[in-house]
Amino acid sequence: ANEGVESFFNKEMGPGGTNERVPIVRVDFAGYGASAFSKWLNPNAVAEISQVRFDVFVARTAYEVVQVASVLYPWAVPVVRTITLERRKEALVIRSDSGWVATGPGIYGYPPNNPKSPVPLPPGWAEIQTHPGVVGGAFNVRRIRETGRVVERVIGTEKIELLEVRFDADMKIAGVVTGQIQGTDLVPSIDQVGFVQREPKGHPLAPQHLAAIMADEGPMGGSVNCEIDIADSGQLMHVVRVDVDASHPVAGGVPEFAAAARGSLALPEDGASWSVARRLTTADEFEPVDPISGTPLIRNGLASNLAAASSFHRVADPRDLLRESAPDLEFGLLQTSDGHQFLLPRPRIEQGTKSITTTERSLLADAYARSTSAGLFPKRSSCFVGQVTNELQMVGGRYRLGPATTAGFDNIAGGVREIIDGAALAIRTRYAGAVRYTLDPGLPKAWDVAVDAVTTSLDLGPFEDLMGVKHNYRIDAGQTAKLLNPEPIYAPFLDPVVDILQFLSKLLGIDNIFEVLAVQGSFKFQATAQYPIEGPGNDYIDFGAMKIKGKLQTGFGWSEKDHWFGFFKVDLGLKVVVLPPIFANGKVGIGLKGTELTGQEFKIRVIWGAAVEAKLGPIGVSAEFNYGIEVIVVEGGKWQIGLLVQVIGKADVFIAKVTIKLELMAAIARIPLPVDKVEAIGQAKFAAEVEICWFLTISVEYDIEYREELSI
Numbered sequence: 001a002n003e004g005v006e007s008f009f010n011k012e013m014g015p016g017g018t019n020e021r022v023p024i025v026r027v028d029f030a031g032y033g034a035s036a037f038s039k040w041l042n043p044n045a046v047a048e049i050s051q052v053r054f055d056v057f058v059a060r061t062a063y064e065v066v067q068v069a070s071v072l073y074p075w076a077v078p079v080v081r082t083i084t085l086e087r088r089k090e091a092l093v094i095r096s097d098s099g100w101v102a103t104g105p106g107i108y109g110y111p112p113n114n115p116k117s118p119v120p121l122p123p124g125w126a127e128i129q130t131h132p133g134v135v136g137g138a139f140n141v142r143r144i145r146e147t148g149r150v151v152e153r154v155i156g157t158e159k160i161e162l163l164e165v166r167f168d169a170d171m172k173i174a175g176v177v178t179g180q181i182q183g184t185d186l187v188p189s190i191d192q193v194g195f196v197q198r199e200p201k202g203h204p205l206a207p208q209h210l211a212a213i214m215a216d217e218g219p220m221g222g223s224v225n226c227e228i229d230i231a232d233s234g235q236l237m238h239v240v241r242v243d244v245d246a247s248h249p250v251a252g253g254v255p256e257f258a259a260a261a262r263g264s265l266a267l268p269e270d271g272a273s274w275s276v277a278r279r280l281t282t283a284d285e286f287e288p289v290d291p292i293s294g295t296p297l298i299r300n301g302l303a304s305n306l307a308a309a310s311s312f313h314r315v316a317d318p319r320d321l322l323r324e325s326a327p328d329l330e331f332g333l334l335q336t337s338d339g340h341q342f343l344l345p346r347p348r349i350e351q352g353t354k355s356i357t358t359t360e361r362s363l364l365a366d367a368y369a370r371s372t373s374a375g376l377f378p379k380r381s382s383c384f385v386g387q388v389t390n391e392l393q394m395v396g397g398r399y400r401l402g403p404a405t406t407a408g409f410d411n412i413a414g415g416v417r418e419i420i421d422g423a424a425l426a427i428r429t430r431y432a433g434a435v436r437y438t439l440d441p442g443l444p445k446a447w448d449v450a451v452d453a454v455t456t457s458l459d460l461g462p463f464e465d466l467m468g469v470k471h472n473y474r475i476d477a478g479q480t481a482k483l484l485n486p487e488p489i490y491a492p493f494l495d496p497v498v499d500i501l502q503f504l505s506k507l508l509g510i511d512n513i514f515e516v517l518a519v520q521g522s523f524k525f526q527a528t529a530q531y532p533i534e535g536p537g538n539d540y541i542d543f544g545a546m547k548i549k550g551k552l553q554t555g556f557g558w559s560e561k562d563h564w565f566g567f568f569k570v571d572l573g574l575k576v577v578v579l580p581p582i583f584a585n586g587k588v589g590i591g592l593k594g595t596e597l598t599g600q601e602f603k604i605r606v607i608w609g610a611a612v613e614a615k616l617g618p619i620g621v622s623a624e625f626n627y628g629i630e631v632i633v634v635e636g637g638k639w640q641i642g643l644l645v646q647v648i649g650k651a652d653v654f655i656a657k658v659t660i661k662l663e664l665m666a667a668i669a670r671i672p673l674p675v676d677k678v679e680a681i682g683q684a685k686f687a688a689e690v691e692i693c694w695f696l697t698i699s700v701e702y703d704i705e706y707r708e709e710l711s712i
Contacts, residue, residue, distance in 0.1 A: 003081050007098070008068045008198065012049055018201055019118050023052035033059025044114040045069040045203060047197040050080065062087050066629040071204060072165065073195045074140040074220040074244035074257070075106025076130075084367060088462070100165065101194060102141035108259075110204045117202025122158040125206045126254050128629075131321060133299035134228060134313070135242045135259035136172030137185055143168045144196075149652060151195065151217065155209050161199035162213070166191050171224055171242055179226025185207035189242070191659075192222030194648065204608035211246035211255035219243035219260070219293075219318065228261065231298065231313045231351045234394045236266035247321035247330070247678065256302075258318035263296035265315075265333075268398040270439075270446040271477030272337040276315065277376055281330050286343070286377035295331070296340075300324075314348040324357065332363075334377060339378055340449040341365040342437055344392055355393045355402060360664030362386035364409045364437050366451050366473055367481050368417055368429045371558070382417065384409035384435045392439075398446070401439035408434040414513070419456075419563045424635050425594030426459035427556055427564055433472070456527070457489070458556040458566040460594050466491050467554045488529045498531065498552075498569050526557030539676060540575060547583070549573040562595035569593075575611055585624055599635030607632075607646060620652040630665065642667025657691040668710070682706040 012019050023040035038584045042048060050069035055062045063083040072079050082098040107128040113121065149164040152204040170186035180187050195213075197205065205213075214220065221243025228237050241262040246255040267274035276295045277286040289295050298318055301309020320327035324346075332345040333356065345360040363383040365373075372382055387408045392399040401407060411431050419427040433452025440446065451474070457468030467490055471483040490498055533541065533550040540547035550573065556566035569591040577585040587607040594600045609626030628644035651657070667681040682705070689699040 001295070004325065005066065005068055005081055009066055009511045010529065011051055011199075012201060016649075019048075023049065024054060030058070034057075042114070042116075046071065046114050046117070047199065047201045048114065048117070049208050051082075056360070060087065060423055061085070065196075070197050071209065072100070072102070072106065072141070072144070072167070073162070073205075074130075074214075074259075075141075075194065076108050076110045076128075076140050076171075077106030077194070078103045078137055078146065079141075079196060093324045100144040100146070102144065102167075102632060105137055105139040105200070106141060106169075106441055107137035109676070113203040116256055119200055120332065121203055122200075122206050123155055124208065124254070125203065127212040128204060128207050128210060128257065128286060130244065130257040130259060130303050131247075131299065131301055131303075131309075132259045132303050133550065134174040134230075134261050134297060136174060137303075138169040138189075138192070139171045139172055141167055145615070148198075151197075151212060151213060153209070155212060158206070158209060159199050160205065160209060160213070161197075162195035163198055164220075165194050165196055167194060168192070173226060173239065173242070174226070174230060175228040175230060175232065176226050177229050177236070178667070179224070187224045187226045188238075189222055189224045194220060202455075205348050207246075207254040207256070209214075210257070214244075214246045216377065220258075221246035227266075231349045233349045233352070233354055233356075234397075235349060235356065237261070237295075239297075245318035248323055250322050252555065254470045256322060258298045258321040260296040260298050260318045262296050264295055267333075268441075270335075270398055270441060270449065272335050273332050274399075275336065276331060278329055278331045279377075279380075281326075281328060283374065284379040285375040285383060286332065286334070288376055289331070295357045311351045312348045313351070314346070316348075318345070337475060337665040339367045339370075339475035340437075340438070341370060342447075343377060343383075344390060347392075348486075354384045355391045356399075357391045358389060360389070362390045362407070362409075362437075364435065364449070366449065367475075368419060368454075368456070371397040371419055372417070383410060384631075386410075395441055398441040400441060400495075400573075401437070405440040405443075406436055406438040409437065409469075410693065419597055422594075422596075422599070423568050424461060424600030425596065427566065428457055445478070448474065450474055454483075455489070456556075458554075460566045460592055461494075461600050463491055463568070463592075465489075466494070467529065467556065468564070470664050474675070482612045483527075486527070526555065526559065527555065528555030528557075540573065546576040562594040562597055565594065567591065567593040578610075581612055581614045583613065585609045585626060587626070587628075601634045603630070603631065603632045605644075607644065609646070618654055620650075622648075622650045624648040630667070636659070637672035638670065640667050640669040640681070655693050659687075661685075661687045680708045699705055 011017050013021050013023060024038040025040050026038050027034055027036040034056055036054050038054045040052040042050050047070045051067035053065035067082045068082055069080050079100045079102050081100050084096045086094045100349040109129050144165050144167040147164045148164060151162040153160040153581050169192055171189050172185055172189050175188060176185050193225060198350055217572045221241060223241050224239055226239050228239055230237055239261045244257050244259045247258050249255045265276060276289045278289050295315060296317055297313055299310060299313050300314055300321060315331045316327060317329040320329060332343045333347050335342040343363040345356055346358050347356045349356055363385060365378045365383045369378040369382045372378060387410055390407055391402040395400045413433050417429045431454055436450045438448050452472050453469050454473050455468055457465045460466045470487040472485060474484055475481040531552040535541045539558055540549045551571045553569045558564050571589045573587045575585050578584050589605040593601040605628060607626045607628035609624060611624040613622040626646040630642045630644060632640040642665045647662045649660045663685045665683045669679045669681055671677050683702040691697045
């Protein structure tokens with residue numbers, strides 16, 4: 001509880017106090033009563049009574065003053081609180097309380113120990129040392145208000161009591177360009193949070209004790225609102241908070257303290273987004289900066305010896321002040337587009353220079369690396385590492401890479417990236433070429449990423465490297481990622497099939513179709529290859545007595561439905577003349593698919609029936625009536641067997657082509673544990689398409705599905 005000034009007085013000078021005494025330096029006795037004009041002073045008081053004054057006239061106290069002196073953490077503001085008792089001639093006694101009042105600025109100079117204090121120093125006591133950074137201290141401290149909360153601790157033999165207060169002040173901030181009091185470098189601040197020392201008496205807190213309290217309470221400080229030019233470099237920062245936190249001590253030492261300016265850096269726009277990321281060095285992935293604590297800016301250099309301060313301002317956590325080469329929390333400047341990310345770790349700015357440097361090598365991630373990450377930035381082990389230490393030079397408010405505007409990066413370990421690695425589906429990327437990153441606002445494209453000789457391949461179930469794509473990877477400012485010069489590759493056992501299909505395609509004048517498409521709004525892609533054996537309009541090829549149609553399709557990529565997937569599918573169709581214009585009709589489709597979400601799926605569909613085709617002058621009509629069976633088997637024990645009825649009608653009328661398709665299916669499906677049930681499924685699909693003049697297509701599709709659980 002907060003017991004007021006009385007607690008200070010009684011715990012120090014009262015019976016059983018730390019320094020029992022009657023604070024009077026003179027008293028005169030007479031027959032009518034004692035008189036005294038006493039002024040007792042303790043100029044070295046720390047959380048102690050600093051002044052007691054008594055004016056007594058013939059046994060009547062006319063004027064009494066009791067003053068307490070202490071220190072306000074974390075800025076080391078000297079404060080006093082004065083109680084005054086005054087007796088008026090009309091027999092009124094007026095008591096006034098000044099509240100806590102600052103007697104000077106807080107510039108990190110804690111008071112020395114009181115040599116006359118009977119309270120012993122705790123073991124290992126040392127002076128508190130603070131590194132101000134850009135926060136020069138708290139000036140014009142005013143309106144100090146107790147919140148009523150008292151932080152109490154017992155650490156070793158030391159009893160600690162701190163009164164929580166809020167106060168207003170003008171914070172001295174180096175490099176301030178907006179938000180300051182005109183003509184000064186002082187920035188107004190309201191409701192700073194601090195603590196006034198009540199215990200121990202006679203000396204400030206030991207550094208390790210203040211650090212322990214900060215570990216529980218968090219950094220001590222409050223809000224501001226200004227913009228600064230960091231180290232006169234041209235890099236602006238919007239500062240929203242200043243505070244002090246304890247640093248990790250060096251081996252064998254005690255904690256030191258760092259003042260931090262927190263906020264957000266002013267970052268350029270160059271066709272990608274820049275941000276600040278952070279990671280625990282015990283973790284492998286970066287995350288966004290905490291929106292509450294913001295981006296911290298610190299500088300190594302004691303308040304007691306600013307002339308020897310480091311020339312570097314660092315974006316780093318105050319707790320890592322003394323451990324620049326081995327921090328617990330690492331920050332980085334991050335450039336992000338749909339197809340790449342570039343990160344400059346541990347940024348720092350030297351006083352008077354125009355560049356952001358680092359002691360570490362930069363990291364680069366392509367779209368494949370990003371696809372393996374669930375967080376803000378891929379794992380460090382998944383990134384390309386810079387061959388030299390880079391810097392970001394500030395040119396007209398934008399960044400330019402240095403020392404050269406194009407940097408080379410080393411390949412990832414082993415040169416192979418596993419995007420998906422499962423028994424049903426595996427997708428991997430192999431790198432065999434150079435990796436380059438360019439950043440130069442003077443170029444038509446401010447930045448670009450180039451990765452040469454990339455091979456992305458698919459394993460589907462037992463089939464290794466079933467399909468792949470050889471390509472070069474490119475992305476630049478304002479553009480989507482591109483797979484340049486893509487070339488499909490296939491497993492050796494598919495070579496005869498692919499060769500035959502390619503031969504037939506050339507013989508019949510049919511183009512093979514190979515596409516690599518970006519997924520809209522994403523850094524992911526889809527790659528598909530098709531080898532169609534079909535006539536114009538996806539129709540059958542007529543050989544007179546029979547007609548054939550076929551297609552081999554394979555591909556892999558990412559979709560919203562399946563996430564990462566791969567597939568291989570073969571469709572064959574045959575029509576044989578029975579009695580013109582009646583044909584016997586047969587179709588077979590076999591498909592193998594693997595997905596990240598559902599595993600492996602095998603599907604076979606067999607259809608047989610009859611078709612009628614006729615031509616009435618300029619009008620061509622055809623109709624099919626088919627039966628069929630479809631079997632689907634999914635990894636994990638799920639299966640479905642269904643019977644099909646299919647009706648297809650087509651008509652070519654002058655410049656228009658109309659197709660109508662109706663398909664009905666009745667099926668039984670088993671869903672394994674933990675659901676463990678059998679369902680009856682009924683499906684109806686209707687589709688209609690009208691094509692006019694080969695450039696206008698109108699289509700409509702409608703599906704109905706019914707499911708009911710069976711007691712089997």
